[in-house]
Amino acid sequence: MLGSCFARRLGNQIALSPAERAALEQLEERERPVRRGMALVRERDPLGEIFILRRGMMISYLLLDDGNRQILRFLFPGDVLAASLIYAHSPEAVTALTDCVVAAFDRSVMARLLVEQPRLYALITATIEMDRVALTDRLAGLGRTSAKSRVAALLLDIRNRMREFDDRVGASFVLGLTQEEIGDATGLTAVHVNRMLRELADERVILREGSRVTVGNEEVLARIAQYVDRRAGLDFSWLPPAR
Amino acid sequence: MLGSCFARRLGNQIALSPAERAALEQLEERERPVRRGMALVRERDPLGEIFILRRGMMISYLLLDDGNRQILRFLFPGDVLAASLIYAHSPEAVTALTDCVVAAFDRSVMARLLVEQPRLYALITATIEMDRVALTDRLAGLGRTSAKSRVAALLLDIRNRMREFDDRVGASFVLGLTQEEIGDATGLTAVHVNRMLRELADERVILREGSRVTVGNEEVLARIAQYVDRRAGLDFSWLPPAR
DNA sequence: CGGCTGCTTGAATAGAGTCAATAAACGTGG
DNA sequence: CCACGTTTATTGACTCTATTCAAGCAGCCG
Numbered sequence: 027m028l029g030s031c032f033a034r035r036l037g038n039q040i041a042l043s044p045a046e047r048a049a050l051e052q053l054e055e056r057e058r059p060v061r062r063g064m065a066l067v068r069e070r071d072p073l074g075e076i077f078i079l080r081r082g083m084m085i086s087y088l089l090l091d092d093g094n095r096q097i098l099r100f101l102f103p104g105d106v107l108a109a110s111l112i113y114a115h116s117p118e119a120v121t122a123l124t125d126c127v128v129a130a131f132d133r134s135v136m137a138r139l140l141v142e143q144p145r146l147y148a149l150i151t152a153t154i155e156m157d158r159v160a161l162t163d164r165l166a167g168l169g170r171t172s173a174k175s176r177v178a179a180l181l182l183d184i185r186n187r188m189r190e191f192d193d194r195v196g197a198s199f200v201l202g203l204t205q206e207e208i209g210d211a212t213g214l215t216a217v218h219v220n221r222m223l224r225e226l227a228d229e230r231v232i233l234r235e236g237s238r239v240t241v242g243n244e245e246v247l248a249r250i251a252q253y254v255d256r257r258a259g260l261d262f263s264w265l266p267p268a269r
Numbered sequence: 270m271l272g273s274c275f276a277r278r279l280g281n282q283i284a285l286s287p288a289e290r291a292a293l294e295q296l297e298e299r300e301r302p303v304r305r306g307m308a309l310v311r312e313r314d315p316l317g318e319i320f321i322l323r324r325g326m327m328i329s330y331l332l333l334d335d336g337n338r339q340i341l342r343f344l345f346p347g348d349v350l351a352a353s354l355i356y357a358h359s360p361e362a363v364t365a366l367t368d369c370v371v372a373a374f375d376r377s378v379m380a381r382l383l384v385e386q387p388r389l390y391a392l393i394t395a396t397i398e399m400d401r402v403a404l405t406d407r408l409a410g411l412g413r414t415s416a417k418s419r420v421a422a423l424l425l426d427i428r429n430r431m432r433e434f435d436d437r438v439g440a441s442f443v444l445g446l447t448q449e450e451i452g453d454a455t456g457l458t459a460v461h462v463n464r465m466l467r468e469l470a471d472e473r474v475i476l477r478e479g480s481r482v483t484v485g486n487e488e489v490l491a492r493i494a495q496y497v498d499r500r501a502g503l504d505f506s507w508l509p510p511a512r
Numbered sequence: 513c514g515g516c517t518g519c520t521t522g523a524a525t526a527g528a529g530t531c532a533a534t535a536a537a538c539g540t541g542g
Numbered sequence: 543c544c545a546c547g548t549t550t551a552t553t554g555a556c557t558c559t560a561t562t563c564a565a566g567c568a569g570c571c572g
Binding site for chain 3: 172173214215217218221236
């Protein structure tokens with residue numbers, strides 16, 4: 027795969043200068059494969075690098091004392107594996123759900139960007155803010171919505187994220203997750219996730235064939251999920267001009 | 270109150286240059302009072318300013334379609350009311366729990382900082398990352414821990430945060446929250462919060478006198494809460510030198 | 513004093529978890 | 543390509559945690 031995945035993600039939002047493009051491509055020069063099921067980072071690992079996911083699907087998660095896992099985020103190509111700028115040790119773990127390729131660069135590169143390509147620095151840190159806002163939505167979901175709503179929200183969210191980089195994803199997509207993983211993301215047990223999927227299918231809001239999910243009634247699904255689309259409404263106009 | 274609240278917060282972490290100090294004081298020049306119960310920002314308000322809380326206690330929250338509220342964060346002096354850098358409209362609401370004073374500055378000031386005081390820009394955006402990590406801990410709490418654990422975690426967290434700027438806070442502190450507010454933060458009903466507080470008190474883990482809470486057994490409280498202290502372990506060493 | 517708002521407690525209910533057993537799908541080595 | 547072991551999905555029965563509803567009380571403010 028050629029070019030910067032991060033740039034491709036930004037592509038729609040903002041016009042990059044040639045120098046910025048070049049700088050981003052340099053960031054993603056050093057590739058590293060991560061096999062399915064393998065850990066890229068474990069909690070408390072010392073952390074000096076920042077990663078950009080180039081291919082595949084990963085998760086970040088926290089483990090609690092009692093062994094429970096909370097999945098924080100599903101990671102797709104172009105995502106910055108963040109939360110690593112200012113912590114000496116990783117506050118969360120990152121693992122590959124499928125065979126993946128990540129690009130790695132040193133934290134010191136960020137220091138250089140901050141001075142030489144300040145606008146790029148702002149764009150990269152902006153992804154942290156977007157991630158933060160996504161977490162607030164998830165928090166409201168876990169704290170204040172029903173099991174069915176949370177499962178519906180997860181389905182819609184994953185579908186929308188996959189659609190951003192895969193044109194073949196329309197109403198129908200392959201949800202590459204076990205029900206236990208869905209449970210660990212939504213704060214439910216795998217058993218209860220199964221029941222919620224069944225209910226959604228019984229009501230024809232979704233259709234299931236194996237691990238393929240088809241959105242039967244998008245409007246109803248979004249209403250059940252209390253889904254808020256944050257992808258529009260970004261404002262980068264205040265940024266200083268590109269270099 | 271003199272000087273920058275944000276600088277005071279950073280004070281322990283990092284040595285600021287005189288120029289940086291001056292720039293921060295300038296940020297907090299324009300003060301605005303917010304009366305108890307008043308909204309500083311509502312969801313979807315157009316957003317061109319960034320705020321730093323100088324005095325008092327605020328909350329940020331989301332409202333769901335069904336009227337439910339999820340409190341995202343309790344805000345204390347020195348906190349940046351963030352999530353506002355790149356969104357044209359506020360993704361969350363901010364309201365004063367007590368009489369407050371905030372400092373306001375325009376988003377364009379951030380653009381200037383990015384170029385003229387890049388290290389300060391990095392420090393301010395770093396608070397977004399810290400906030401993001403705090404949200405991951407809360408998410409794991411809501412998704413994977415019991416009601417009692419969540420209430421315990423809230424008590425410990427508020428106590429620790431208050432202690433950072435108020436020397437009088439030790440084991441004992443005044444929790445200026447209604448049980449409904451605690452519920453909206455922990456994803457519980459006010460009734461159940463009451464029961465959990467009662468259990469903690471019955472077990473002598475905390476003592477309650479009116480709205481004053483005293484931590485009776487910090488170790489047990491931290492264990493019940495599955496509390497993780499993230500305040501240590503920050504690494505700013507990679508930042509470029511101060512100007 | 514009176515009217516809120518918030519706290520407390522009990523009883524009944526509902527939503528999600530646990531346990532268990534079976535079936536289906538997947539992956540691996542031969 | 544098949545056989546076998548393992549992981550994942552499904553479903554039922556039962557349990558338990560947290561919610562709902564309701565009633566009484568305490569404290570505070572005008």
